Amino acid sequence: MILQCQRNSFQKEFTTTVKSCQEVPKYVSTPEEKRTKVYEVIPEDTILFPEGGGQPSDRGWLDDEEVIKLERRGEDVVHFVKSPFTAGQTVKQKIDWELRFDRMQQHTESPTGKMMTEKEMKDLEKMVNEHIRDALPIIVNVFEENEPPPKSVRGLPEDHKxxxxxVTISGVEDNMCCGTHLAHLGQLQAIKLLSVDRGKGKGSKSTRSFFLYYVAGGRVLSRLQVSLEKESLEKESNHSITFNTRATNEQLEIMLKYMEDHRDFAHSRLGGPSGRVITLRMWEELALSLNASGCGPSKPALKWQKTWVDWKSKTKKKCLKIRHDQGRTGGGPPTQVGLSPLEERLISFLEASVEGDQTLPEAGLPPPDF
Known part of the structure; x- marks a missing residue:
């Protein structure tokens, strides 16, 4: 089934009918609400794209109810929400257009390739930007189940029906793809190649896949803005400034909110052939948000990933020490160190089950007693 988001990638609102709605157990890790009901809503059609083809899920709403997760099940797309709907009910869907357009820009370019020299990367970047200036059209053709697609395209998932x-970029390539795409390459604005990395797995250097890191569209401007701000600070301090690399509480809160909104990403559950590609793109997306916050240091995505790992580790150790001190029976002074509200929220998130109404003892943490 071709979804409405695939028929019209630029549609921002859409009215459809609910096919079914059922309650599922869910554990929500927020300071305000420890447990809440979650419902699986399946509409007749949707403009909200579920994860697939190397593209993360959209963010959007059913009426005014935020969709906290999207999941493809055969020909249906399940929308997880915190309020019930009824079968036959008419609902209005809305998408976060700024996020959708950014992800379309990143998704239109392929993230895999071959190992390249610096000169080859420059030549490739020049060629792609020439295609962008030419605004080459992007054409989507739909083939029926019994109609063979062009031989130049790759295979389908086993569960596809x-x-x-x-998707054809005129004069460049044909690809089977379930994602949302731009109308022409001119909407990419520009692309900047960053680096190329040898992928993991077996195979010779000539057959192994490689990951090409890049930014496109608005992310090019965001990167440029961060670089200009750093350059300006260096000039103002006569090139003697020492940058503080410690994330601020505001940035940690932005990071945690992103993880709460993308739980499969946070818990490394983006599997399948496109899982690593989606993960890399989402770290780049999060890094841009953190760097653009204006309330702390700017770092590349890999450094922010380390910040997340270190913050989790430090907070869990602190939590274990507090619980150990609370459980002592031999007296002694009470612990003078407590968890901050943000740290409590992090611990609750780490111990919350994404799929069930139960806690997950991540990394050996005992159930919370605060």
């Missing part, structure tokens, strides 16, 4: 979408 029905029609097949083939």
């Amino acid at each position: 029905g029609q097949v979408r083939v």
Whole structure:
């Protein structure tokens, strides 16, 4: 089944009908509400794109109810929300357009390739930007189940049924793809290649896949803005400034909110062939938000990933010490160190089950007693 988000990637609102709605157990880790009901809503159609083809899920709403997760099940897309809907009910869908357009810009370019020299990367970057200036059209063709697509395209997932979408960049390539795409390459604005990395796995250097790191569209401008701000600070201090690399509480809160909104990403559950690609893109997306916050240091995505790992480790150790001190029976002075509200929220998030109404003892943490 071709979804409305695939038929019209630029549609921002859409009215459809609810096919079914059922309650599922869910544990929500927020300071305000420890447990809440969550419902699986399946509409007749949707403009909210579920994760697939190397593209993360959209963010959006059913009426005014935020969709906290999207999941493809066969031909249906399940929308997870915190309020019930009824079968046959008419609902208005809305998407976070700024996020959708950014992800379309990143998704339109392929993230894999071959190992390249610096000169080859420059030549490739020049060629791609020439295609962007030429505004080459992006054409989507739909093939019926019994109609073979072009031989130049790659295979389908095993659970795919029905029609097949083939996305063609005129004169460049054809690809089977379920994602949302731009109308022409001119909407990419520009692309900047950053680096290339040898992928993991077996195979010779000639057959192994490689990951090409890049930014496109608005992310190019965001990167440039961060660089200009750093350059300005260096000039003002006569090149003697020492940058503080410690994340601020405001940045940690932005990071945690992103993880709460993207739980599969936070818990490293983005599997499948496109899982690593999606993970890399989402770290880049989060890094841009953190760097643009204006309330702390700017770092590349890899450094922010380390910040997340270190913050989790430090907070869990602190939590274990507090619980150990609370459980002592031999007297002694009470612990003078407590968890901050943000740290409590992090611990609750780490111990919360994404799929069930139960806690997950992540990394050996005992159930909370505060």
